[in-house]
Amino acid sequence: MSETFRCSTAGDLRGDELAGTASTVRAFLLVENPGPWGLDALRDNRLPPDVKSGLAAAARAARVRVNLVRKHHRPAPRTGFRVYAAWAGPAAPWLETAVLDSAEQLLDLDLAGLGAGRSPGLEPTAEQLLCVCTHGRHDACCAERGRPVAAALAAAHPDEAWEISHIGGDRFAGNALFLPHGLYYGRLDAVTAVAVAGSHLTGHLDLDHLRGRSSYATPVQAAEVALRRRLGETRLDALRLLGQRRDGDTREVSFDVGGTAWQVTVRTVPGDERHRLTCRALRDNPVPGHDVLTVSRAGATS
Numbered sequence: 001m002s003e004t005f006r007c008s009t010a011g012d013l014r015g016d017e018l019a020g021t022a023s024t025v026r027a028f029l030l031v032e033n034p035g036p037w038g039l040d041a042l043r044d045n046r047l048p049p050d051v052k053s054g055l056a057a058a059a060r061a062a063r064v065r066v067n068l069v070r071k072h073h074r075p076a077p078r079t080g081f082r083v084y085a086a087w088a089g090p091a092a093p094w095l096e097t098a099v100l101d102s103a104e105q106l107l108d109l110d111l112a113g114l115g116a117g118r119s120p121g122l123e124p125t126a127e128q129l130l131c132v133c134t135h136g137r138h139d140a141c142c143a144e145r146g147r148p149v150a151a152a153l154a155a156a157h158p159d160e161a162w163e164i165s166h167i168g169g170d171r172f173a174g175n176a177l178f179l180p181h182g183l184y185y186g187r188l189d190a191v192t193a194v195a196v197a198g199s200h201l202t203g204h205l206d207l208d209h210l211r212g213r214s215s216y217a218t219p220v221q222a223a224e225v226a227l228r229r230r231l232g233e234t235r236l237d238a239l240r241l242l243g244q245r246r247d248g249d250t251r252e253v254s255f256d257v258g259g260t261a262w263q264v265t266v267r268t269v270p271g272d273e274r275h276r277l278t279c280r281a282l283r284d285n286p287v288p289g290h291d292v293l294t295v296s297r298a299g300a301t302s
Contacts, residue, residue, distance in 0.1 A: 005276065005279060006140065006141055006144070006279060007139065007141055007170050007171040007276060007277060007278050007279045007281070008141040008145055008170065008171050008172065008173040008187075009141075010171065010275065010276065011171035011172065011277075012187070014275065014287065016171060016172070016287055016289075017289055017290070018172060018186050018187065018209065018210065018211045019210065019211065019212060019221065019222045019225035019226065019290070020211075020212055020218045020219060020221045020222030020225070020266075020289070020290040021169050021172065021184070021186070021211045021212060021218065021221075022168075022169070022182075022183075022184035022211045022212030022213065022214050022218070022221055023065075023167060023168040023169070023184065023214055024214060024215075024216070024217055024218065025065045025088065025182065025214045025215075026063075026087060026088050026089055026117070026182070026214065026215050027062070027063065027064040027065065027085075027086070027087055027088070027111075027114045027115045027117070028064070028065050028066075028067065028084075028085070028086040028088065028179060028182075029059065029064050029065070029066045029067070029083065029084070029085055029086075029109070029111065029114065029120075030066075030067050030068075030069045030083065030084040030085075030086070030129070030131070030162070030164070030179075031066065031067070031068055031069065031081070031083050031106065032068075032069055032070060032081040032082040032083065033045055033046075033047065033068040033069070033070060033081070034070045034071075034075075035068075035070060036137075037068055037135060037137055037138075037165055038137050039137050039138055040138075041067070041068045041135060041138070041165035041166060042055070042056055042066050042068065042165075043056070044137075045068060047103050048103055048104070051103045051104060051106055051107060054107045055106050055107065058107070058111045058112075059111055061111075061112070062111040062112045062114060062115030062116075063115045064111045064114050064115045067131075067164050067165045067166075067167065068164070068165040069082075069084075069131060069162040069163060069164050069165075070162065070163050071154070071161075071162060071163070072134075072147075072150045072151055072153075072154035072161065072162075072163055073151070073154070074154075079101070080099040080100060080101050081099065081100055082097065082098075082099055083097065083098055083099075083100055083106070083109075083122065084096070084097045084122075084127075084129065084179070085097070085109070085114050085119075085120045085122050086129070086179040086180040086182070087114065087117050087180065088179065088180055088181060088182025088213075088214050088215050089117055089215055090213065090215045090216065090240075090241055091240075093179075093180035093181050093182065093215075094124065094180055095124070095125050095126075095127055095128075095129070095179060095180040096119060096120070096122035096123055096124050096125060097122055097123060097125045097127065098122040098123055108121070109121055109122075127159075127160065128160055128178065128179070128180070128181075128200070128201060129160060129162060129177075129178065129179040129180075130153050130157055130160045130161045130162070130176065130178055130197050130200070131161075131162045131163070131164035131167070131176060131177045131178070131179065132146050132149045132150040132153060132161070132162070132163055132164065132174060132175070132176045132188075132193070133146050133163075133164055133165070133166060133167050133173065133174070133175045133176070133177075134146040134147050134150050134163040134164070135164075135165045135166045138165070138166040138170070138280075139166070139170035139173070139278055139279045139280060140279045141170050141171070141173035141279055142166070142170060142173050142174075142175065144173070145173040145174040145188075145189070146163075146173055146174045146175065148174070148189065148190045149174040149176065149188050149189065149190055149193040150163045151190065152190035152191070152193050152194050153176075153193055153194065153197055156194045156197065156198075157197055157201070160197075160201070161197075164177060167184070168184075169184070169186060169211065170277075170278045170279065171277055171278065172186030172187055172211060173186070173187075174186070174187070174188040174189060174193065175188070175211075176188055176193065176196070176197075177214075178197075178200055181213070181236065182213055182214035182215050183200070183205070183210065183212075183213055183214070184210075184211040184212055184213075184214060185206065185209045185210055185211060186209060186211045187209055188209060192206075192209060196209055199234070200236075203235060203236045203237075204234040204235060204236060205228065205234045205235075205236060206234070207225060207228055207229055207234060210225055212224070212225065216241070217251075218268070218288075218290065219251040219253070219266045219268050219290055220241070220244060220251070220253050220266075222266050222290035222292065223251070223253035223255075223264035223266050223292070224239055224241075224253075224255070224264075226264055226266070226292040226295055227239065227255055227257070227262055227264050227295055230295045231257065231262075233257065238257060238258070239255045239256070239257055240255060240256040240257075241253070241254075241255055242254040242255060242256050242261060249267055249268050249269070250265060250266070250267045250268075250293070251265070251266050251267075251268070252264070252265050253265075253266065254298065260297060260298075261297065261298035262295070262296065262297055262298060263294070263295075263296055263297075263298050264292065264294070264295050265292070265293040265294040265295075266290050266291065266292055266293065267290070267291045267293055268288070268289075268290050268291075269288070269289050269290070269291055270286040270288055271286035271287040271288055271289060272286075273286070273287065274286055274287075275287055
């Protein structure tokens, strides 16, 4: 009998690069919903049908990503449910929250405002969220690798830790999304997740597990990680994006680091070989990646 295919195991064996693989999203709406979650969490849950369809349509028009969240092995609240709105813009990310009494109140949120970086009508909060994908109905790897990570973070950081529905990149499970900064991490286990979260909460990034910052396009994500590795720079806000120039499959990205301008040249490559990239995939696809060509101070060559 053939061994059950797991996309994360296959990705580990191929050595798929983490950097430059985060979903490109700036606006998130998280809705507390204990489950169960079906294949498409927003569609396949127990919210009223008119709320699900209306929320999905409004979010799609506003370019807001809606995810369901729940506490790990904690009963759902008897009254009300928590919602979070996050703006993961690179300059000034923010988070708002509230407890809603009815699902219908979700339709009153200003998602158009959220999609444009404005408040949707919730209350500002200084919280930070450590969200771990455990969406097993979407991909088996997310359950098998994500749940131990969620359990470890819930034990270490019970107030900040949440389980979250599909966030992308199943082959990098265990996957985490830290908000409001929009930082994606991959290949986490129970031990590394606690270390990565601890670093994050003190204002530092873990470059070994960082997939990218969701406010940037994937080549810019790869450029940021490459420059940070070059400089050994892990401080959360140490890099400021100055600009980028695209020429075909190549992108020149400029950052300011402590008053010094740096330039990173990245070429996006589709990959020569085709593989199953998720557990549910019905066909093989190229493994996309980014080749870092140069990292140098502006005006110099590397």
